[in-house]
Amino acid sequence: MVRVSNNLLGILNFLTLLLSIPILIAGIWLSKQATSDCEKWLQKPTIALGVFLLVVSIAGLVGACCRVSWLLWIYLLVMFVLIVVLFVFTVIVFVVTNKGAGEVVSGKGYKEYRLGDYSNWLQKRVNNTKYWNNIKSCLHDGKVCSNFANSYVNDTLEKFYSENLSALQSGCCKPSDDCNFTYVSPTVWNKNASAASISNPDCDAWSNDPNLLCFSCQSCKAGFLDNVKANWKKVAIVNIIFLIFLIIVYSVGCCAFRNNRRDNWK
Structure with missing residues (x-):
């Protein structure tokens, strides 16, 4: 039996x-x-x-x-x-x-992201050029910033600042707030010679080219890691x-x- x-x-x-x-x-x-x-x-x-x-x-x-x-x-x-x-x-x-979380910005509906806030192991992964190039390709193919631009294209500066942006949108599709660029549209910002912060390398890395934007910025890597962190925690719960x-x-x-x-x- x-x-x-x-x-x-x-x-x-x-x-x-x-x-x-x-x-x-x-x-x-x-x-x-x-x-x-x-x-x-x-x-x-x-x-x-x-x-x-x-x-x-x-x-x-x-x-x-x-x-x-x-x-x-x-x-x-x-x-x-x-x-x-x-x-x-x-x-x-x-x-x-x-470790790691977005920083609340006074008077803004979104958060700013800093790569140094996340674990060293995760930082090493995104600082690997080959690895990050693959991620940038995924972000571009996923139309993260093109959809972002279309969603907020009619926003005034005040309205844009009140938007609740995702970590990827905030880190990859717009320049850091401390660059003090002039807002034209969600993905078009004019650089000012009198920018208050010149120590932030992301200010030089920013480009209005829709294929570049801030995909090479430290903030984009941080935004990606924040997204990974949120998803991995969900995966961990499923794993349990x-x-x-x-x-x-x-x-x-x-x-x-x-x-x-x-x-x-x-």
């Missing part, structure tokens, strides 16, 4: 098997449709995740339902490694996103839920493995 834990493990892995199919199809679709660096970057991890879930779920399904002990042992080993890796990753996410699920599945798998061994010894 097949034990309850074997049946339950089989059902859970069958559901995972069904989940892996659309993920794999999505990865293959991205590989065919990719036209930007962002899309090309997404396709590989998507395909890898789909293949991983497919292989592991088949191993768990066969091991539990057909009572193949050695296959179930490999499945449990992979699950254990996955639990450890996910736990370590979640801890790292909380550590590296612990997923960890609990994996631990439950692993426990059920251990019971199924014990059942297989008992049946083999009969």
Whole structure:
């Protein structure tokens, strides 16, 4: 008689098997449709995740339902490694996103972002030229600043200052406030010879060219990190839920493995 834990493990892995199919199809679709660096970057991890879930779920399904002990042992080993890796990753996410936040600007609806406020590990990532060039390509392909310009094109200076801008919009699509540039439109600012702050390198990095803007500014890197920080914290919460699920599945798998061994010894 097949034990309850074997049946339950089989059902859970069958559901995972069904989940892996659309993920794999999505990865293959991205590989065919990719036209930007962002899309090309997404396709590989998507395909890898789909293949991983497919292989592991088949191993768990066969091991539990057909009572193949050695296959179930490999499945449990992979699950254990996955639990450890996910736990370590979640801890790292909380550590590296612990620092950094936007600075409130008096009389403005948006915040300013400083790269030095974020963790050294994150700063090193965005200060890598090759890495940052890929990010800039993604920001440009995502039309972050072109959509920003269209949304606030009719704003007067006073109205613009009251807007609640996102971290990416504030850091990448406009110059820093301490540059004291003259406002023309959301993405067009005239540089003044009498700018109060000449120590901020972002003031020289700013360009009215819609393809450049402040994408090379430290504030843009900081805005990106603030966005990453917010998203990673959401991912960490999902990871905790997923960890609990994996631990439950692993426990059920251990019971199924014990059942297989008992049946083999009969």
